[in-house]
Amino acid sequence: MSLLDTVRDAAGRLTGHPEPGAVPDPLIGKPGAIGRSLPRIDGPRKVRGAARFAAEVPADGLLYAAVAYSAIARGRIAFLDTTAAERAPGVVLVMDHRNAPRLKPPALFMTKPQAAGASDLPIMQDDSIHWNGEAVAVVLAHTQEQAEHAAALVRATYEEAPATLDFEAAKRRSRHPDSVMGEKPVLEQGDAERALADAPVSVDLIFRTPRHSHAAIEPHAVTAWWEDGALVLHDATQVLNGVRWTLADMFGIAEDRVRVLSPFVGGGFGGKGSLWSHQVLAAAAAKLAGRPVRLNLSREGVFRLAGGRTPTEQRVALGAREDGTLLSLIHTGCVAMTPHNNCPEQFTFPARHLYRADAIRLEQSVADMDMLANTFMRAPGESVGTFALECALDELAEKLSLDPIELRRRLEPERDPTSGHEFSSRHLLRCFEMGAERFGWHRRAPTPGTRREGEWQIGLGVATATYPYQRMPGGAARIVLNRDGRAVVSMASHEMGMGTATAQSQAAADRLGLPVEDVTFEYGDTSLPAGTIAGGSSQTASIAAAVAAAAAVLATELLKLAGNDSPLAGLGVDEVEMRDGGIGAREQPDRHERYDSILRRAGRDELVADAKAPPPRELKRWSMHSFGAQFCEVRVSAVTGEVRVSRFLGAFDCGRILNPRTAASQFRGGIIMGLGLALTEETQFDPRSGRIMNPSLAEYHVPVHMDVPPIEVVWTEQPDPRAPLGARGIGEIGITGVGAAVANAVYNATGRRIRDLPITPDKLL
Amino acid sequence: MPILVNDRPVFVPDDARVSLLDLLRDRLELFGTKKGCNQGACGACTVLLDGERVLSCLTLAAQCEGRAVVTVEGLAADGALHPLQQAFIDHDGFQCGYCTPGQICSAIGMAAEAARGMPSVVTADLEATDILLDRDELRERMSGNLCRCGAHNGIIDAIGEVFRGPESAGGAPR
Ligand code: FES
Numbered sequence: 001m002s003l004l005d006t007v008r009d010a011a012g013r014l015t016g017h018p019e020p021g022a023v024p025d026p027l028i029g030k031p032g033a034i035g036r037s038l039p040r041i042d043g044p045r046k047v048r049g050a051a052r053f054a055a056e057v058p059a060d061g062l063l064y065a066a067v068a069y070s071a072i073a074r075g076r077i078a079f080l081d082t083t084a085a086e087r088a089p090g091v092v093l094v095m096d097h098r099n100a101p102r103l104k105p106p107a108l109f110m111t112k113p114q115a116a117g118a119s120d121l122p123i124m125q126d127d128s129i130h131w132n133g134e135a136v137a138v139v140l141a142h143t144q145e146q147a148e149h150a151a152a153l154v155r156a157t158y159e160e161a162p163a164t165l166d167f168e169a170a171k172r173r174s175r176h177p178d179s180v181m182g183e184k185p186v187l188e189q190g191d192a193e194r195a196l197a198d199a200p201v202s203v204d205l206i207f208r209t210p211r212h213s214h215a216a217i218e219p220h221a222v223t224a225w226w227e228d229g230a231l232v233l234h235d236a237t238q239v240l241n242g243v244r245w246t247l248a249d250m251f252g253i254a255e256d257r258v259r260v261l262s263p264f265v266g267g268g269f270g271g272k273g274s275l276w277s278h279q280v281l282a283a284a285a286a287k288l289a290g291r292p293v294r295l296n297l298s299r300e301g302v303f304r305l306a307g308g309r310t311p312t313e314q315r316v317a318l319g320a321r322e323d324g325t326l327l328s329l330i331h332t333g334c335v336a337m338t339p340h341n342n343c344p345e346q347f348t349f350p351a352r353h354l355y356r357a358d359a360i361r362l363e364q365s366v367a368d369m370d371m372l373a374n375t376f377m378r379a380p381g382e383s384v385g386t387f388a389l390e391c392a393l394d395e396l397a398e399k400l401s402l403d404p405i406e407l408r409r410r411l412e413p414e415r416d417p418t419s420g421h422e423f424s425s426r427h428l429l430r431c432f433e434m435g436a437e438r439f440g441w442h443r444r445a446p447t448p449g450t451r452r453e454g455e456w457q458i459g460l461g462v463a464t465a466t467y468p469y470q471r472m473p474g475g476a477a478r479i480v481l482n483r484d485g486r487a488v489v490s491m492a493s494h495e496m497g498m499g500t501a502t503a504q505s506q507a508a509a510d511r512l513g514l515p516v517e518d519v520t521f522e523y524g525d526t527s528l529p530a531g532t533i534a535g536g537s538s539q540t541a542s543i544a545a546a547v548a549a550a551a552a553v554l555a556t557e558l559l560k561l562a563g564n565d566s567p568l569a570g571l572g573v574d575e576v577e578m579r580d581g582g583i584g585a586r587e588q589p590d591r592h593e594r595y596d597s598i599l600r601r602a603g604r605d606e607l608v609a610d611a612k613a614p615p616p617r618e619l620k621r622w623s624m625h626s627f628g629a630q631f632c633e634v635r636v637s638a639v640t641g642e643v644r645v646s647r648f649l650g651a652f653d654c655g656r657i658l659n660p661r662t663a664a665s666q667f668r669g670g671i672i673m674g675l676g677l678a679l680t681e682e683t684q685f686d687p688r689s690g691r692i693m694n695p696s697l698a699e700y701h702v703p704v705h706m707d708v709p710p711i712e713v714v715w716t717e718q719p720d721p722r723a724p725l726g727a728r729g730i731g732e733i734g735i736t737g738v739g740a741a742v743a744n745a746v747y748n749a750t751g752r753r754i755r756d757l758p759i760t761p762d763k764l765l
Numbered sequence: 766m767p768i769l770v771n772d773r774p775v776f777v778p779d780d781a782r783v784s785l786l787d788l789l790r791d792r793l794e795l796f797g798t799k800k801g802c803n804q805g806a807c808g809a810c811t812v813l814l815d816g817e818r819v820l821s822c823l824t825l826a827a828q829c830e831g832r833a834v835v836t837v838e839g840l841a842a843d844g845a846l847h848p849l850q851q852a853f854i855d856h857d858g859f860q861c862g863y864c865t866p867g868q869i870c871s872a873i874g875m876a877a878e879a880a881r882g883m884p885s886v887v888t889a890d891l892e893a894t895d896i897l898l899d900r901d902e903l904r905e906r907m908s909g910n911l912c913r914c915g916a917h918n919g920i921i922d923a924i925g926e927v928f929r930g931p932e933s934a935g936g937a938p939r
């Protein structure tokens with residue numbers, strides 16, 4: 001038996017079974033810290049402004065960086081004049097493709113286990129230009145003002161090459177990507193087109209969603225320096241170990257020669273989930289200068305160098321019997337991508353798992369464009385895919401004269417409609433029931449455009465929310481148990497506002513049978529055991545599985561240490577549990593010894609347990625998804641077309657909720673980003689120049705306080721028996737379904753169907 | 766004349782281009798004040814200048830000569846939290862915490878504006894000297910402070926509790 005198998009086996013026994021998910025996590029249903037609304041552990045630091053972000057790490061001899069960006073989308077730099085910049089006051093050096101350190105191109109995300117490249121294009125290695133806004137030079141100076149002034153003095157002329165900049169034109173040469181996040185781009189069950197043609201009732205609709213920007217309030221930033229050939233990078237990232245591995249590979253150094261730290265991230269939403277060019281440029285410039293460098297992207301720089309969500313054009317066609325059951329479900333479409341990345345915005349994923357249909361056809365295409373690589377943004381695929389699917393369902397319900405919730409009831413599948421797997425836990429209809437009652441769904445007027453108060457037309461809308469459960473492979477955790485019985489649990493994981501340290505302290509406390517005050521959770525540093533990406537709503541489960549494995553190792557070691565003088569003598573690891581600050585026999589409440597007592601008797605100051613999480617095999621056996629129902633009330637001005645969201649409620653089925661306070665905030669955050677998606681957000685891309693035209697927070701409109709009504713959030717609280725802790729992850733589901741709930745409410749208010757996001761006043765007049 | 770930053774005298778930098786924000790962050794290492802856009806669009810850099818809220822990214826350090834700047838680090842005496850800071854924790858008025866110092870400084874300045882009788886676009890009675898900071902007033906007056914994490918409900922609840930009393934905060938997280 002290999003060491004890994006031993007660990008896996010031990011982990012299996014303490015969590016119930018060696019096969020992940022086969023037996024429910026014993027912590028499910030056990031009272032403890034999980035489920036308590038504890039305030040955030042890092043709250044005092046954040047409200048004092050004492051949480052240190054990546055651009056706030058002091059360093060001796062620090063240089064400030066500023067970037068000059070290309071003004072064309074494709075071609076080569078014909079002439080680059082940096083002399084004026086070099087001569088400007090305070091400038092230490094200018095780096096461009098001629099003097100930048102030679103680097104391998106970044107390994108593209110998903111091509112290697114730790115690869116984190118947002119694109120596999122080389123970074124500042126030659127004179128070629130691949131998108132409008134690519135970095136052509138980096139200036140280092142003693143102050144930010146000096147660096148920015150000098151960057152403005154960099155002069156470049158270009159030889160332009162023909163570029164594909166118009167999505168409409170690019171669509172005509174679209175292709176199937178090799179895979180859509182591991183799934184096939186085309187999925188067919190039966191002849192869905194024929195079934196559609198023969199269906200007594202049908203809708204066949206086109207929906208469009210624009211480019212979106214994450215617009216985290218903290219711009220991407222790094223502070224980097226080299227020490228004896230090793231790189232230290234303070235980064236704002238959601239993927240510490242990926243950044244470390246990919247940078248090491250690019251610079252041709254061993255992975256342990258790179259240390260990445262990121263204890264606080266000022267919002268990520270997927271935008272900081274890759275290695276972008278700025279991290280590489282900062283590390284390269286620091287190497288060239290032999291001094292620490294801070295590269296804090298300007299707001300414009302974020303739009304130029306860090307990609308966002310791609311535009312989509314989607315077709316949803318539904319063919320139904322008179323009772324609403326589906327004969328045909330078709331969801332197809334195209335998104336913009338580049339030949340150098342692999343983010344096809346999996347908008348057909350909701351249709352793979354939500355509804356029963358006799359015939360199904362799903363197809364995703366990509367149109368290659370000469371643009372900054374697009375990337376994942378909160379619920380990539382599901383956020384915009386649910387907009388199309390859930391609006392189409394609303395239109396079908398109306399044709400059938402059925403309440404939209406009743407239609408969904410009639411489409412509820414027994415098993416996953418495309419994989420055929422059993423659902424691990426699915427309570428979608430319960431979400432609709434809970435939400436409908438609390439929201440007052442019965443007050444919705446079935447005929448659109450009939451409720452009015454003065455100039456304001458009032459409408460209600462509803463939509464399904466869904467997001468998959470995911471757990472990432474490759475995570476490891478360490479538990480250090482101290483002589484005083486306290487534990488430090490560590491893993492290189494991430495905090496972008498989710499409350500990671502808080503929720504994971506609660507979970508680890510219950511796992512170890514300790515009060516939550518006696519547990520510290522360390523994260524945010526690659527010198528800790530490997531973490532997994534904080535993306536795909538996976539981090540909670542990924543950490544929990546690794547900590548469970550480490551706890552099993554710890555228990556084994558403790559039993560060895562306890563020896564024959566302990567009440568535990570003779571017990572095997574499968575006969576004990578961690579409880580009341582120690583280890584006890586499962587069936588015998590009196591047989592117990594505290595950790596401090598075991599350690600003291602053994603003369604040990606601490607006990608360390610390391611383990612890797614078992615691979616996420618539960619994903620192969622069950623269909624594991626979260627669900628929700630989004631309810632929206634809008635008021636639409638008949639005079640100006642302005643849409644105000646006056647009430648919103650989300651009802652969610654995400655398994656066990658670890659901390660209701662932080663969970664409610666995360667759900668609300670997703671919903672609010674969904675309100676932006678529905679009503680105001682659009683990254684404007686000039687189809688002639690390929691330049692992003694609104695690279696600022698003044699022109700890219702995220703919801704402000706006045707746009708956000710009180711948002712009620714409820715949940716089913718049904719633990720998932722197949723997930724660690726019974727929890728499925730909550731970071732992304734909040735944004736799904738919101739676009740459709742708003743659009744359906746706008747229809748109910750006005751009788752107008754808007755199928756192109758965002759729903760701006762001009763579209764309603 | 767020096768600038769008083771959290772009661773500490775600070776000399777005006779030689780470079781006339783230096784914003785108050787960069788003075789605080791780059792020269793004084795007072796990183797509590799955040800840079801979200803550097804162009805007046807997000808509110809993350811809000812500080813109090815002679816008691817009024819200003820965007821420090823749009824304020825030149827040189828303009829602050831002889832004036833008093835209070836940043837998030839200067840809101841409370843050592844160790845303690847300002848009641849609004851505590852209310853932000855109680856109402857979970859933040860997630861990542863990056864917009865938070867700006868929201869807090871902005872809210873303190875906002876409450877002072879309202880107390881002086883300064884109306885907002887949603888104030889019904891423009892002559893009123895006693896403005897009730899209800900939810901709409903707070904939402905309107907705080908709209909210059911963006912929060913991308915979506916902590917808006919908690920932020921408004923926290924501000925409402927401190928500047929209007931707890932009974933009217935409403936919409937508290939469950
Ligand atoms: S940094 Fe000053 S308003 Fe954004």
Ligand code: FES
Pocket residue numbers: 217266267497858859860861862863864865911912913914915916
């Ligand atoms: S808490 Fe993250 S931006 Fe407001």
